[in-house]
Amino acid sequence: MFSKILIANRGEIACRVIKTARKMGIKTVAVYSDADRNALHVEMADEAVHIGPPPANQSYIVIDKIMEAIRQTGAEAVHPGYGFLSENKAFAEALAAEGVAFIGPPVRAIEAMGDKITSKKLAQEAGVSTVPGYMGLIADADEAVKISNDIGYPVMIKASAGGGGKGMRIAWNDAEAREGFQSSKNEAASSFGDDRIFIEKFVTQPRHIEIQVLADSHGNTVYLHERECSIQRRNQKVIEEAPSPFLDEATRKAMGEQACALAASVGYTSAGTVEFIVDGARNFYFLEMNTRLQVEHPVTELITGVDLVEQMIRVAAGEALPFAQGDLKINGWAIESRLYAEDPYRNFLPSIGRLSRYRPPAEVVEPARAIRNDTGVFEGGEISMYYDPMIAKLCTWAPSRDAAIQEMRLALDEFELEGIGHNLPFLSAVMDHPRFASGNITTAFIAEEYPEGFEGAELPEDLLRRVAASACAMNRVAEIRRARVSGRMDNHERVVGADWVIRLQGQEYAVTINADREGATVRLNGSEYRITSDWKPGQPLARLMVDGAALVMKVARIPGGYRLRLRGADLRAQVFSPRMAELAALMPEKLPPDTSKLLLCPMPGLVVSLNVAEGDEVFEGQALCTVEAMKMENILRAERKGRVAKINAEAGASLAVDDVIMEFE
Template identity: 60%
Template sequence: MFSKILIANRGEIAVRIIKTCRRMGIATVVVYSEADADSMAVEMADEAVFIGPPPAAQSYLLQDKIVEAVRQTGAEAVHPGFGFLSENASFARRLAAENIVFIGPNPQAIEAMGDKIESKKFAAKAGVSTVPGHVGEIDDTGHAIRISEEIGYPVMIKASAGGGGKGIRVAWSRQDVEEGFPAVRAEAKASFGDDRIFIEKFIESPRHVEIQVLGDKHGNVVHLFERECSIQRRNQKVVEEAPSPLLDEKTRKAMGDQAVALAKAVGYDSAGTVEFVAGQDRSFFFLEMNTRLQVEHPVTELITGVDLVEQMIRVAAGETLPFAQDDLKIDGWAMESRIYAEDPYRGFLPSIGRLVRYDPPTEGPVKEGIVRNDAGVREGDEISMFYDPMISKLSTWGKTRDAAIDAMGRALEDFHIEGLGHNIPFLAAVMDQDRFRSGKLSTNYIKDEFPDGFHGLEPTEAQRDLMGAVAVAMHRTLVARQAPALARDEWIEVVGHEKRPVRVRSESEALVVERPGRDTRLTDIDWRPGRPLFRGKVDGEPFTATVKPAAEGFVIRHRAAQAHVLVLTPRSAELHEKLPPKKAADTSKMVLSPMPGLVVSIDVATGQEVKTGEVVAVLEAMKMQNIIRAERDGVVKAVGAKPGDSVAADEVLVEFA
């Protein structure tokens, strides 16, 4: 077994690998860029080696620097994590030539299956059913248009070396190809150092199901069942689960057998994932193979009890797999929610900044489930514009799918982040939806369920009662502390636009809020002024609400529902109704930056006439390029940025006359 391993990666996957290495008694080395100098991974590793500036192309993608770090520290093996050099066959060969072990598959397997174009050619020769498309490189935009029109719209433009949802666009028309092809090529070059592109037919309303495989260097290959990853946005997975609610035992076996056969055919000898696109009728087609550890591997670990990182290390050291296919069983159900630094209220655009507060739920047993949080950040860390926007991966396990969903809902309630936008309210909304609970999923789920974007959910009646009771409890605490002479038992609570009289009484260890026809009983209250979370039990059920003071009253969020809540005296309530509503600032003549990022291009000039839908700018953040279009006709009065500028959210890019 190895005595020291170098991790050629960053963030949560570097931390994840360190944890397994510690348990195995293996020393660790991490490499880091300027942006990651104070990272959690650098703090946790036994050694750390600086490798360059923040852009991956100048640090994490440079093979020479990784090899030099291995030599400098005396590491015997390299674990590449996912992304960066994890599916780079030339890197695996370079390490072998330097007598350094690559903790991943052999270069031949990477070349056969890791490259999206070559894998489709190989699968076709092997008789595997594949999605219709053009199996070959695309020369330029004109070539892409011709191929797309031969296949028939819609088509998917994909980076050959892509992964993690990057380097992918769906094109519904010729214009989409004209704009999308250059953007995908630029993203592919920046993220993977490889700008080769291919095009395939986009299958509408599909499901994304993948099989985890694991092989050793002695010809043994097993699968660890499936994961479903159909909840996606911008082709990047958001919610994953294992097993899939779609599959029956017959389909599970057929899909698993095909994945194992494919892996054996290429001599696969590590952890990898065979991805399929599946129909609602359980038909399935080979999509691609990721020759690396997947981001969503925790859900597989939770239902099988297998540490995939440990098995990758043992296989790389020459050990035989300690189990056969018949030894593996599915135990319970697991969910994973990816916590992203993005603003779901602004179309899920990246949100860059500092984690002013980062308070994840407690890991371990909770109610009838288990909570696990894979993260590479701490409170005070900064989410950089140079890498992907993932903050952490929150996973839960339960005996049943409903139990895993319930555990996830509670864990999301207990997850508190301040300082930047995050998608926790959106994830909570998904967990509470009847359609998600029914298991009727597709990769169109987000577009189907939130066609006009995500704007939060309206509070249910139970949530309005909960929010009102929480506000009353906080108000009573503040009055008792600041002005006890004003304490009273009768108030008017205003939740959003709903006004209700309430009476409050203490009963044993409970606070009871009486309303006409129903009461709300709060117990086990855990809150004091200044705290952002209000924990307790409502009618015996535990809950957590996010609370913050407003100019008047409080802003309270429970899961995906948020409301402004006031607690007033009857006279104050009368006067409050007479206040004029606030008017929002008029920004109709401005194009504002929807997120913090780097200006790639400004495509208009002062005095230019612009039509609705025309491109006015391109911004880059988190390795993704975002096209900004005009939302109205007009003549450009002023341009507020130039290529190369860093801009903040809501900064004026273009102003119309």
């Protein structure tokens, strides 16, 4: 077994590998760029080596710099994580030449299956059903348009060396094919150092289901069942689960055996994933094979009990797998929510900044539930514009899918994160969505259910009443404290009233509170709720029991009441005495400022190009400029017809959120 390994990656996956290596008694080496000097993976590792400036193409994907770090530290093996150099044939060859073990598949397998174009050709030759497409190299945008017309719209434009949603676009017409080709090419070059692009038919209403395989060098290949990854946005997975709520045992077995056969045909060893599109009739079509560990691997670990990173290390050290296919059973259900630094209220645009508060729910492993949080950040740390916007992967496990979803609802509500925009509210809203709860999902789920973007969730009436009753009980505790501090409460004289009015989510409720030593009984518009909690004023998280059911809310004091956040909703709860409620109803509503004649930068980023000039007339949908953030290009378009009056930014400029890019007449 190795005594020291280097992790050629950063963030949560580097931390994840370090945890397993530590458990196995193996020392670890981290590498870091200038931007990651104080990163969590650097702190966790036994040693750390600086490898250059923040951009990945000057640090994390420069093979020579990683090789020099290996020589400096005497690492015997390298785990590449995912992304960066994980599927880079040249990197694996450089390690072999140096006599350093690659904790991944052989060079031949990387070359055969790591390249999306080559893998599809090999799959076709092996008789595997594949999605129609053009696997050759595409010279320019004109050729991309021609190929797209030959295949038939809609088409998927993809980076050959891609992954993680980078370098991928869906085109529904010639204009989108032309734009998508160039943006995919640019993102591919920036993220992977390889700008080759291919095009395939975009299958509507698909489910994205993948098979986890594991193989050793002794001829053993097994599949660890499937993961469903259909909840995606811009081809980037957001929520994954294992097993799939859609597959039957026969389909699972057929997909698993085909995945193993494909892996064996190229001499695959280590962990890998074969991805499929599955239609409504459970017909499945090969998409690609990822010759590395997947981001969503924790859900497989939770339902199988297998530490995939440990098995990767053992296989790389020449050991045989300690189990056979018949040993791998499905135990319960696991769900993973990817927490991203993306603001759902701004169409999920990237957000950067300092994490002023970062308090994930406690990790637990119990017979009936588990909570796991894979992360690479910490409170006070910064989210950089240079890398993927992932903050953490929150996972829950329970004996059934419904129970795993309920555990995820509570865990998301307990997750405290402040300082940046993030997608926690959206993740919570999906967990409560009836379509997700039913398992009737496709990769079009987000586009179909949130066509105008995400503007927050509205709580159903029964939950809203529980929240209202809880907020009033909490307000009573706060009022008693204020009365005692001010001296208004003397010798236990009751000066805090029992009758209140609460307004939230457009509703108004009359409330009467009867409290005792154990809690409070709240009568709200004719219904009664028994509420217990140890919440104290000033605590940002309230954990309550309402009629015996758990309720978790993030709480902040605002004038006249509280800001309450739970289940994807961001509520302003105003609590009044009956007389104050009468007066508050007379107050005028404050209107937001008019920004209709301004193009505001929707996220911190770099202006890549400007497509118009001052004085130009623009039309609805016309591209105005392109802003890059976190390796993704975002084309900003005109919302209506108008004329450009003034341009306030230039190509190459770094902008903050809401900076004015241009003004219109």
